Amino acid sequence: MFALFKKKSSTSQDSYQASWLVRHIPPSIKQRWSRWISKRLPPQAKVTLSHKGIFILPSAFGFAWLALILLLYLFGTNYQNNLVIGLSLLLGSVFHTCIIYSYKNLAGLTFSAVAPADAYAHQSHSFPILLTGHNKQTNTETTHQQICLQFSQQRHFRLKQTDENSVATVFYDNPRRGWLRPGRITVWSNFPLGLFKAWSYVDLDLKQLVFAQPIECDIKxxxxxxxxxxxxxxxxxxxxxxxxxxxxxxxxxxxxxxxxxxxxxxxxxxxxxxxxxxxxxxxxxxxxxxxxxxxxxxxxxxxxxxxxxxxxxxxxxxxxxxxxxxxxxxxxxxxxxxxxxxxxxxxxxMQPERDNDTNIFEQAVNNAR
Structure with missing residues (x-):
């Protein structure tokens, strides 16, 4: 049932879904949010996700699930049907449990940058990111699943399942000649049932020199x-x-x-x-x-x-x-x-040193969606 509400993994428009909402947010609130995020999650060479940097909100499917729970509970109490009331309580317990599993799916993940290949202007470039999981020796099947990574306003990369050490390639399309500083990586997951969206911001202080786009010609x-x-x-x-x-x-x-x-x-x-x-x-x-x-x-x-x-x-x-x-x-x-x-x-x-800080706020609004 919940699969009907899932987004297509191949789309590149995920970050634009709440753009209409972002335009109505006062700039002062955006600036305050950006300063708070920068202070709470500063750039580091290696970042490990914990409760300090993981945010969780219900997804659209999660709100529909809550509405169904409320509807079943009202129906059960109105008609004094204990079976329907019990079903609503069961769905509520599943909803509550998913909060814990959504957090555990991101908590403990460690991100570090890997040396990228040469980058050329106006071509798709990828930054390889090393993900180190917290697989337990007593339970090797415990992994992080359905992890998505994305730069602001760029395509996202989905990692279906992590090993002890996994490499994700985060895309950056059409960079300009000169120094490229792509900024923060948004990491999110809808695992396990899509009821919640857990996300965080990872800033590895990435920096890449983008060469001029090669165009074939006569050698002079x-x-x-x-x-x-x-x-x-x-x-x-x-x-x-x-x-x-x-x-x-x-x-x-x-x-x-x-x-x-x-x-x-x-x-x-x-x-x-x-x-x-x-x-x-x-x-x-x-x-x-x-x-x-x-x-x-x-x-x-x-x-x-x-x-x-x-x-x-x-x-x-x-x-x-x-x-x-x-x-x-x-x-x-x-x-x-x-x-x-x-x-x-x-x-x-030269490109701007970093993406505009307001993009961080826009990502937060999009993630809340």
């Missing part, structure tokens, strides 16, 4: 020399003795001077150190050489070219007006270039 490399224009020769690398690049398996007959004896002593076998050196003239990626119509498109083209050149293991530098990154190659150089592109003219690209 410039060189300081006018005598060589072949970009496939300029900026490439060859075997040499300048830059250490890594280890590879030892080939019989190679010089023992190149053997990584430290790894041999650790029992990792015979490995050879690899060194490279630049070949040809140094080449540059330059913002001024991009032919796109606006700044964001130019930065997106640079973002794609940086990734492509890094895949080729090509040596290159990056010029962004007054900022210059020296020629290099490898993963660290790629990340440095992407960071410089993402933060270029931050006054134009």
């Amino acid at each position: 490399l410039t060189s300081q020399s006018s005598t060589q224009d072949d970009n496939q020769i300029n900026g490439t690398t060859r075997a040499g003795v300048d830059d250490y690049t890594g280890l590879r398996s030892y080939v019989t007959g190679e010089s023992l001077k190149q053997v990584a004896w430290k790894q041999v002593a650790q029992g990792k076998g015979m490995l050879t150190k690899e060194f490279n050196e630049p070949e040809g003239m140094p080449v540059w990626l330059s913002l001024t050489e991009q032919t796109a119509d606006n700044l964001e498109l130019k930065l997106s083209q640079l973002s794609w070219q940086v990734n492509k050149l890094s895949e080729r293991k090509q040596v290159f530098g990056l010029i962004l007006d007054q900022q210059t990154l020296a020629q290099n190659c490898g993963e660290q150089h790629r990340l440095a270039c992407q960071k410089a592109i993402a933060l270029y003219r931050p006054e134009m690209s």
Whole structure:
């Protein structure tokens, strides 16, 4: 019966259900609520839910259940039917018991952030969150069920059942270039019967640098020399003795001077150190050489070219007006270039430090629904 009142888990409109009610709440009340939540649940690297931060209110189905109890009780007393009165009391005891189980389903859950993957502007990004349950050794079947996580005004992720350690991916769609601080995560559950909605706010002080959206284009490399224009020769690398690049398996007959004896002593076998050196003239990626119509498109083209050149293991530098990154190659150089592109003219690209505090109040009203 209660399944008829359950919401679809795939919808992304859960946070907008009570928007009409939020608009009629005075701003002073919203500000007071936001300050109270910020003081009660401050940002932490690891958050464990307890009675201090768990809120519980009846759902729409819960209010319908209460109305049914009242109707049955009035019917039973009016017609002096003890069976109907007993049924109303039974439903009331179930309603009361669900409060306890709704609380226990969230209490003890510990949340901590996991290092996310690279984030690119205008693409769906996810923050992996580690959930640690309180499964008891004496009862391994005791788990947290139907746990939902959601950033403000974003899609939610539903975890049907938690293990001792579970990872939930909380979505954030269409971020802008620059630093992204998504703010608090709303955690809620309607378990066990959907009569109550228990929720809390988890602030892990998340922060992610969003790179410019890569847009495929022709690679435009410039060189300081006018005598060589072949970009496939300029900026490439060859075997040499300048830059250490890594280890590879030892080939019989190679010089023992190149053997990584430290790894041999650790029992990792015979490995050879690899060194490279630049070949040809140094080449540059330059913002001024991009032919796109606006700044964001130019930065997106640079973002794609940086990734492509890094895949080729090509040596290159990056010029962004007054900022210059020296020629290099490898993963660290790629990340440095992407960071410089993402933060270029931050006054134009930075997102707000955090979502507006009034969103917290709006979430509370929505959860109460």
